[in-house]
């Protein structure tokens with residue numbers, strides 16, 4: 276509420292100044308603020324709308340000019356010109372995307388729906404533009420076929436940009452006939468609409484599927500704060516005196532973990548996994564069936580055997596076989612570990628006088644009880660060693676020891692989109708400014724759940740007086756960490772601490788980018804989590820903890836045995852966690868790698884068949900069932916849920932290099948990681964980058980060890 280009135284105020288200020296002088300759209304003018312940071316607080320919703328329209332118009336005009344150029348197509352008049360054609364549009368959507376994630380409002384959400392539909396059409400117009408593709412193809416053919424007499428020499432990055440752009444066009448259907456392109460446009464539109472519908476149904480099901488409990492006694496074991504929240508929810512839903520849970524994780528997860536009443540757990544468990552499959556008006560089954568069919572049709576129209584094959588051509592994994600090899604290598608040890616955990620659960624159940632076989636709703640509850648009994652970790656006591664400012668110091672310390680980065684806080688001297696965000700100028704080891712970093716750590720209305728990194732301005736180069744100048748990136752971490760109550764310290768759980776190291780790993784990746792083209796900027800999806808996940812490893816190293824994990828009152832460093840117990844305890848429950856993850860990844864891969872579908876294809880039956888074939892223990896379900904699996908059906912991670920594990924193989928094996936060197940801050944190794952994996956964007960493919968760093972391809976055994984999935988024999 277407070278936030279909304281702020282927006283209103285800033286809009287009013289803008290209106291006043293608009294009367295006195297001609298106001299300029301902050302998105303469409305160069306900012307005179309330090310580092311050229313956009314004056315976020317001055318941007319209105321109409322500014323976004325105007326800059327989006329103008330951005331599309333400019334890009335269209337730029338493309339017209341490329342197509343109508345009478346000169347022979349060259350790298351600079353075609354590839355480079357295309358790469359730079361959407362500058363305003365990119366900048367506007369980058370800024371808007373950050374705003375809709377971290378400071379959303381009803382009017383932003385409205386514009387979002389409208390704008391992304393327009394953008395998708397705009398992109399179809401570009402990638403299906405035959406005259407443009409024709410010029411790109413001429414440049415590509417000349418350089419790739421080494422035609423004699425070619426005078427234009429391209430460097431390694433330019434060759435890479437050329438290949439990426441050419442492949443983006445062919446993947447998008449630029450080489451198809453007119454008739455095929457018409458079909459493709461129709462498919463794209465239908466798929467995109469179904470994905471939106473899927474996500475909206477899921478959101479509704481998650482927020483509006485309730486489990487109601489009549490009495491407090493039935494909630495024994497649940498922490499008081501969760502009981503209070505449930506009572507409040509019931510009140511809001513017109514059922515005062517009762518207790519209600521919806522299907523958002525913070526509401527329903529604690530029930531599965533702590534509530535001793537088996538029947539309450541069962542009801543929550545079933546409701547959670549049945550989202551999108553209740554036969555009501557938000558049912559997702561038919562949408563899933565259609566999506567699988569349409570995605571296959573689109574892939575085959577583009578010349579691929581399956582949807583997964585189409586998607587994996589642009590991934591480090593390259594093909595379906597490589598993905599199954601990885602999933603298969605982890606599956607066996609994970610199922611074995613899950614069965615060991617199951618034995619512990621049976622023992623715990625016996626203590627409660629239960630003689631029956633454990634069910635799915637028993638797993639989390641007894642697993643966490645067995646874990647607590649075995650490790651006796653007091654999470655609250657532990658959090659006293661993780662005050663948020665100390666954690667930030669620890670993160671910066673690691674960045675300094677590894678890469679020589681230094682941080683100067685500049686909060687208050689630069690524009691910001693949110694007054695509580697902190698800002699730092701980040702300098703490189705040679706003293707030059709490398710980037711600006713925003714840390715936006717606490718929850719508020721309008722901020723999305725979870726934690727993420729995004730670049731508010733991407734790194735690029737521009738020419739000034741004939742000299743090339745690096746435009747520094749502006750990078751942000753947006754999180755929902757635990758806020759301090761009153762003047763007290765903001766103490767964090769160990770999960771929050773690793774999340775902060777994780778997001779800062781992404782941030783360093785984007786701070787260190789050193790590329791010349793948009794086409795060489797983004798890495799493959801299954802490489803993305805390497806820089807973030809590898810950075811997590813330093814968080815719990817004793818050498819690092821000694822620097823930052825200090826008690827907020829006494830300053831005493833966290834006791835070694837507490838750390839040891841913590842590291843050991845994190846392996847506990849990994850059998851279950853790994854199997855539920857793998858099962859979802861396998862279902863995603865199975866349904867998207869089908870090369871034909873029976874006339875009566877049914878996604879639920881297909882899922883069941885996969886689970887039976889792999890022999891999943893009956894107490895474990897995939898982390899998401901198909902009808903509520905937004906990674907797989909919503910669009911973002913189609914045939915891509917495996918990516919998290921793929922990156923984890925890289926980060927575990929990669930961190931092992933530092934262990935082998937006997938120094939977690941080995942400077943030569945850190946420098947090699949930076950040069951090979953953090954700076955080049957996608958100039959090289961992921962496997963090449965990784966090999967350049969590690970000297971060999973990734974090995975899965977470090978991951979198995981980290982998750983404790985190696986046999987105990």
Ligand SMILES: [Zn+2]
Nearest residue numbers: 777781804807
């Ligand atoms: Zn990440």
